[in-house]
Amino acid sequence: MYRYTDFDTAFVAERNRQFRQQVERRIAGHLTEDEFKPLRLMNGLYLQLHAYMLRVAIPYGTLNSAQMDQLALLAEKWDKGYGHFTTRQNIQYNWPKLRDVPDMLDALAEVGMHAIQTSGNTIRNVTADHFAGAAADEIADPRPVAELLRQWSTDHPEFQFLPRKFKIAVTGSPNDRAVIKAHDIGIQVVEREGRIGYRVLVGGGLGRTPMIGKELTEFVPLAELLPFVEATVSVWNLLGRRDNKYKARIKITVHEHGIDEIRRLVEDRFAETRQAFNGADLELFDEIAAQFQPPAFRNVPTDAYDSAYEADPVFRAWADTNLWDHKAPGYAIAQISLKPHGQTPGDATADQMRVMADLARRFGHDELRISHEQNVVLPHVHKSDLPEVHKILKAHGLATANIGLISDIIACPGMDYCALATARSIPIAQEIATRFDELKIEHEIGDLKIKISGCINACGHHHVGHIGILGLDRAGVENYQITLGGDATETASLGTRTGPGFSAEEIVPAVERVVQAYLEHRESPEEPFLAAYRRLGMAPFKTALYGEETGKKARAA
Template sequence: MYRYTDFDTAFVAERNRQFRQQVRRRISGALTEDEFKPLRLMNGLYLQLHAYMLRVAIPYGTLNSAQMDQLALLAETWDKGYGHFTTRQNIQYNWPKLGDVPDMLDALAEVGLHAIQTSGNTIRNVTADHFAGGAADEIADPRPVAELLRQWSTDHPEFQFLPRKFKIAVTGSANDRAVIKAHDIGIQVVERDGQIGYRVLVGGGLGRTPMIGKELADFVPQADLLPYVEAVVSVWNLLGRRDNKYKARIKITVHEHGLDEIRALVESRFAETRAAFGGHDVALFEEIAAQFAPPAFRNAPTEVYDAAYATDPVFRAWADTNLSAHRIDGYAIAQISLKAHGETPGDASADQMRVMADIARRYGHDELRISHEQNVVLPHVHKSDLPAIHKILKANGLATANIGRISDIIACPGMDYCALATARSIPIAQEIATRFDELKIENDIGELKIKISGCINACGHHHVGHIGILGLDRAGVENYQITLGGDATETAALGERTGPGFSADDIVPAIERIVEAYLEHRSGREESFLETYRRLGMAPFKLALYGEETAKKARAA
């Protein structure tokens, strides 16, 4: 994984020094909150409902054990003993005191972490496939590309005051685990005639105007990627709407101008940026890629794993749901669920962070990933170590066997923390998870992804949930809209709204009726919820939710 250079260390230290002075001026009253706001946003500091919130970047979701240990230290020293992992592979601290934030940033810098560009109208933390480097279906590790983009975009003089925030995601596989079609730019590693290149998508995004990204280029050679991406952002920086922040994202620019016009403008600008780069980025990419060499995988028997799988039903259930195929025989990718039934999705205590760090150090080649699904991944685990790992996880409340199941819910902080939220997300997620745990039908249901947002900004990605839930304010009362059929993968789709929303008291029973309809109408146990929905459409689910009259109207429409 990438290690800071002397330049990186000096850059972050200077930014922290500057911000320490800015915080002192705010506390003294020399700066008003309005004057301080753009300065704190440049350093990942938000003002939420009850307190400041510090958002720490975890570039492309990759951590080592020392970094995870340091995140635990921040949680117990300057927060309330926990952190919240987000859908952008970041971690948020919801209760820091303003005067402590510079010390938190200095502590992060000690282990090569920072909070730069985790907020503001700039290029945000570049995300990547959380199985990067280990996935059996991977063409190439996407993290060197993500690191190249991170270095290029950090403090980029042209892109610090963009029309709006800008998000980039990279995947190394045809199977999209990075949601590239819901990003401003999505990049997919592809291979053509034995050469590595990139498919580039543009104009995806969720929020109040959700759109699926469109293909801008089907193959950009490796040596051309950085100047090509710069050309895309440069074109949008000039065309993007600054008169209306709700129409400022690149998805609106692409919609208003058309993909063909955008492509022509990008190609024209690319001719200039390519000449200006002069190939210097190619050498930098090679230096970066060398730091992502695979670990020293070991060849060992797997009898311990095989025996545990055959004799321990609890371990077998965990292995069946939380393990994925690795590219190396004898290894697996293990996902640690941060979605224990009834708990806050994405939260981890300081003690749990240390447990995960210790597992990575002892058994996982000192690597961890944070997934956009708010879980933690051990990307390289030998199967012979999995029974011991499971035992440790179980003792620390981290062995929930529900990855991809109905209780593995993505949820934004909602009105419990966020100043923008119009409804609660966390309690709804907790109630749904608890209810289906009581029913003991999660495994029968199979893969079903619920995503919950507490406002139209869609930080919970509800538009691309198999079942999406959007919390809104209706005359001072929380109201929850349901969408069905969303998909965050390579077959990405936006969910379709079912009809009128439901109260906080009625939303869990409504979800239960949807699931009952699925179980009744699926063609067999192997047909997933999404497959059933795509085969039958909305009608049987409307009938389950609202009754015969609404279902008739749906069929007539």
């Protein structure tokens, strides 16, 4: 993984020094909150409902054990003993005191971390497939490109005051685990006639106007990728609307001008940017790529794993649900669920962070990943070590066997924390998970992704949930809309609204009715929810939600 150079260290230290002075001026009253706002946003500091919130960057979701230990220290020393992992592969601290934030940033810098560009109208934390460098289906590790993009975009003089925030995701596999089609720019590693290159999508995004990204180019070689991305952002920086923040994202620009015109403008600008780079980016890429070599994998028997799998049904259920195929023989990718039934999705205590850090040191080649699904990943674990890993996880409340199941819910902080939220997300997620745990049918249901947002900004990605839930305020009362059929993968689609929303008391029974309709209508236990929905259409689910007459109207339509 990437380690800071002397330049990186000096750059972050100087930024932290500047921000410490700005905080001192704010506390002394020399800056108003309005004057302080753009300064704090440049350093990942928000003002939420009850307190400041610090969002720490975890570029492309990659951490080592020392960094995870330091995140635990921040939670314990300056917050309330926990942190919240987000869909941007970041971590948020919801209760820091303003005077402590500079010390928190200095502590992060000690382990090569920062909070720069985790907020504001700039290029945000670059995200990537959380199985990068480990997945058996991977064409190439996307993280060197993600790191190249991070370095290029950090404090880029042209892109610090964009029309709105800008998000980039990168995947190295044909199976999209980075939601690239819902990003401003999505980049996919592809192979054409023996050459590795990149497919570039543009104009994806969720929020109040959700759109699936469109293909800008099917193939660009590494030598041209960075100038091509710069050309794309540059074109939008000039065209993007600044008169209306709700129409300022690149997806609106692509929609208004059309993908063909955007492609033409990008190609024109690209003719200029490719000359300006003059190969400097390739030299930097080679230096970066050298730091992402695979670890020295062990070649030992897997007897301990095989024995535990046969003898222990609890371990077997966890292995069947939470493990993923690894590219190295004898290894597995172990996913750690941060979604124990009834708990807050994405939260981890300081003690749990330290446990995960220790597991990475002892069994995981010192690597951890944060997934956009708000879980933690040990990307390289030999199967012979998995029984011991599971035992330790179980002792610390981290062995829930529910990855990809109905209780593995993505949820934004909602009205419990966020000043923008119009409804609660966390309690709804907790109630749904608890209910289906009581029913003991999660594994019978199989792959089913629920995503919950507490407002129209869609931080919970509800538009691309198999079942999406959007919480809104209706005359002072929380109301929850349901969408069905969303998909965040390579076959991405936006969910369709079922009809009128439900109250907070009605939403869990409503979800249960949708699931029961699926169980009744699926062709076999092997047909997952999304496939059944695409085959059946909306009608049987509307019937389950609203009654026979509504279902008949849906069938007629």
